[in-house]
Amino acid sequence: MRCDNEHGCPKGLKIAGWVVLGIAFAFLLGFVVKWLWNALMPEFFGLSEVTYWQGVGLVVLARILFGGMHSGGDSDKGPHRKRKIHEHLSTSDHVKDWHFYDEWWQSEGEKSFREFASQERENEDQKNDKQE
Numbered sequence: 001m002r003c004d005n006e007h008g009c010p011k012g013l014k015i016a017g018w019v020v021l022g023i024a025f026a027f028l029l030g031f032v033v034k035w036l037w038n039a040l041m042p043e044f045f046g047l048s049e050v051t052y053w054q055g056v057g058l059v060v061l062a063r064i065l066f067g068g069m070h071s072g073g074d075s076d077k078g079p080h081r082k083r084k085i086h087e088h089l090s091t092s093d094h095v096k097d098w099h100f101y102d103e104w105w106q107s108e109g110e111k112s113f114r115e116f117a118s119q120e121r122e123n124e125d126q127k128n129d130k131q132e
Contacts, residue, residue, distance in 0.1 A: 030056035 009017075034055035041047040050058070 026056070026059075029059055033058050 030052050032055075034050055034052050037047075037055060037058065038049040042049055
């Protein structure tokens with residue numbers, strides 16, 4: 001059966017291709033982890049060498065610890081992520097109130113900052129005096 005651009009491939013053939021590709025990648029990743037571990041860890045940390053299946057186990061463990069166990073339909077990924085982030089930021093109270101910042105800075109912020117900076121300078125001077 002031939003896949004061309006006009007008709008595309010049957011869905012079952014695409015799925016089978018992705019499965020074969022995934023299995024091949026998993027086997028290759030197991031060998032890469034085994035090779036890297038055996039090349040580096042015994043010399044650097046005095047650890048024993050690992051077998052191929054231990055390398056695969058390390059990949060699975062790393063995925064669980066660092067990558068989570070997400071399904072293919074993870075809602076935090078994909079084309080809708082930017083839209084969700086934008087909706088969250090545009091509806092957040094801290095973003096809505098941001099346009100008040102300039103007015104606050106002119107009325108209270110600058111004065112408060114100057115008082116804070118003055119107090120910090122005094123604290124530094126006291127610390128310097130104690131050290132001398």
